[in-house]
Amino acid sequence: MDRRRFLRNFAVGLSACALAPRLLRAEVAVAGDGTRFAQALAREPWLAGWKSVEAASFGPTVATVEGSWPPALAGTLYRNGPALFERAGLRYHHWFDGDGMVHAWRCAKGKVEHRARMVATSKYAREQAAGRFLMPAAGTTIPGASPIRNNDDVNTANTAVIRFGGRVLALWEGGSAIELDPGDLRTLGPVTWREDLVAAPFSAHPLPDRDGSLWNFGSLDLLGGSGLLLWHVGADGRTIRTATLSSDRPGYLHAFAMTQRHLVFVLTPYRMEQGSAKAFFERLRFTPDQPCRIAVVPKDALDSPRWFETDFAAVYHFADAWERGSEIFVRAVRHLDVEEMRSPMGAAMRGESRRRDDAKPSEFSTLRLDTSKGTARWESAGSRDLEFPVFDARHADATPARVFAPVRVDPVSTPYFNAIVAIDGDRRIVHRYDEGVLVEEHRFVPKPGRRRIGEGWLVGTVLDPKRHRSGLAVLDAERVADGPLATAWLPYAFPLGFHGWFAG
Numbered sequence: 001m002d003r004r005r006f007l008r009n010f011a012v013g014l015s016a017c018a019l020a021p022r023l024l025r026a027e028v029a030v031a032g033d034g035t036r037f038a039q040a041l042a043r044e045p046w047l048a049g050w051k052s053v054e055a056a057s058f059g060p061t062v063a064t065v066e067g068s069w070p071p072a073l074a075g076t077l078y079r080n081g082p083a084l085f086e087r088a089g090l091r092y093h094h095w096f097d098g099d100g101m102v103h104a105w106r107c108a109k110g111k112v113e114h115r116a117r118m119v120a121t122s123k124y125a126r127e128q129a130a131g132r133f134l135m136p137a138a139g140t141t142i143p144g145a146s147p148i149r150n151n152d153d154v155n156t157a158n159t160a161v162i163r164f165g166g167r168v169l170a171l172w173e174g175g176s177a178i179e180l181d182p183g184d185l186r187t188l189g190p191v192t193w194r195e196d197l198v199a200a201p202f203s204a205h206p207l208p209d210r211d212g213s214l215w216n217f218g219s220l221d222l223l224g225g226s227g228l229l230l231w232h233v234g235a236d237g238r239t240i241r242t243a244t245l246s247s248d249r250p251g252y253l254h255a256f257a258m259t260q261r262h263l264v265f266v267l268t269p270y271r272m273e274q275g276s277a278k279a280f281f282e283r284l285r286f287t288p289d290q291p292c293r294i295a296v297v298p299k300d301a302l303d304s305p306r307w308f309e310t311d312f313a314a315v316y317h318f319a320d321a322w323e324r325g326s327e328i329f330v331r332a333v334r335h336l337d338v339e340e341m342r343s344p345m346g347a348a349m350r351g352e353s354r355r356r357d358d359a360k361p362s363e364f365s366t367l368r369l370d371t372s373k374g375t376a377r378w379e380s381a382g383s384r385d386l387e388f389p390v391f392d393a394r395h396a397d398a399t400p401a402r403v404f405a406p407v408r409v410d411p412v413s414t415p416y417f418n419a420i421v422a423i424d425g426d427r428r429i430v431h432r433y434d435e436g437v438l439v440e441e442h443r444f445v446p447k448p449g450r451r452r453i454g455e456g457w458l459v460g461t462v463l464d465p466k467r468h469r470s471g472l473a474v475l476d477a478e479r480v481a482d483g484p485l486a487t488a489w490l491p492y493a494f495p496l497g498f499h500g501w502f503a504g
């Protein structure tokens with residue numbers, strides 16, 4: 001890649017992130033937020049999903065298993081999510097701002113043990129020592145924030161976690177992967193895949209290929225540029241290739257999709273409000289009047305993307321993708337409410353206990369790309385109000401996979417997911433959890449020794465605010481309607497997270 005151009009973009013990114021001294025005036029307006037949230041939490045226990053953790057670590061704790069935990073389900077579910085939202089009375093407004101806490105749920109011989117630890121990023125360590133927020137955040141203006149040297153100065157490592165090549169990596173959207181000790185979750189430090197790309201964005205949603213290598217991207221928009229940095233890392237941790245994908249206009253993306261032959265990047269158009277020194281997500285405005293741009297990149301020719309355009313779509317997460325003849329199909333969760341997309345559960349973060357009445361639900365959708373005609377279009381895939389889709393990664397990419405996702409179904413008592421759905425062709429199989437339970441991503445885990453696609457368990461975390469406890473549920477992926485085979489409950493609760501990874 002053009003290193004000089006990259007570094008120029010990088011420098012622009014630094015100045016874009018720096019906060020002007022006049023924002024000190026904002027201090028009075030935001031300082032009381034922690035109190036307001038605490039008052040709302042007392043009325044609405046489900047807001048525990050966005051409550052700041054009060055300890056830097058939990059466990060190890062042996063969970064109490066209700067039901068019969070499958071003895072053959074052996075391994076560790078790692079989970080990550082924003083967990084520390086408040087310091088010195090100041091509360092973040094945006095869910096994505098919280099410092100990451102990584103959890104390890106170890107399953108063996110029908111028993112489950114849990115431990116969790118804050119990721120000791122440089123940001124966390126500095127702020128922990130100071131007892132207050134010091135660094136700019138992605139979605140909240142921090143009064144008197146310090147200038148930053150590079151993106152890793154504000155890296156919260158709060159979005160996802162993977163095990164790759166024996167290493168456990170906490171991932172964020174705008175900077176380095178942060179390596180953790182797989183056993184006790186101590187932070188080992190940022191990963192540098194290439195010496196000349198220190199602190200470059202390595203997104204939270206890398207996709208493993210069948211040869212054990214890992215594909216990923218980093219958004220150059222987060223460095224003040226426009227486009228993508230593409231990563232291909234070998235199973236041995238060495239960088240096989242990087243490439244830049246330039247774009248002539250801004251496009252936001254959080255994840256991507258992949259077939260056997262292609263990477264597919266869907267860029268949601270946006271503009272940044274000018275003349276303001278507010279945080280990234282405070283200035284960002286998605287632009288539904290503009291088309292969505294899609295780059296289809298051959299894995300064997302990263303420098304030869306093919307671009308498509310279609311109707312606007314705001315997407316965080318993708319499910320499966322497959323190719324049939326000259327067509328490429330990609331399934332994704334489209335957010336029809338761009339304000340909710342800009343700040344998911346923003347009202348909960350602010351201690352406003354209800355979602356807006358006019359909020360529109362998300363929609364499971366299929367993107368159809370015709371490479372012979374150069375056309376693209378979105379079609380509804382028939383499910384609404386869902387997120388965090390997963391599928392059996394062994395699925396061959398010639399047909400749609402069975403997709404699993406947290407979903408919100410009637411009757412609802414909170415503005416969050418209360419059920420899990422299996423989407424299998426036109427069939428929807430749903431298990432609704434107990435009243436008031438908040439449902440997170442469920443990972444698909446193949447049953448050991450079974451080769452049939454779809455034969456596996458769903459392993460997912462849930463929060464029971466009424467009983468102040470977090471738990472890990474296991475379902476038979478082929479019998480979702482039956483509900484959990486077992487749930488391992490902890491004697492404590494922690495905030496909801498985003499993504500996990502099961503390592504056998």
Ligand SMILES: [Fe+2]
Nearest residue numbers: 204254498499
């Ligand atoms: Fe994500």
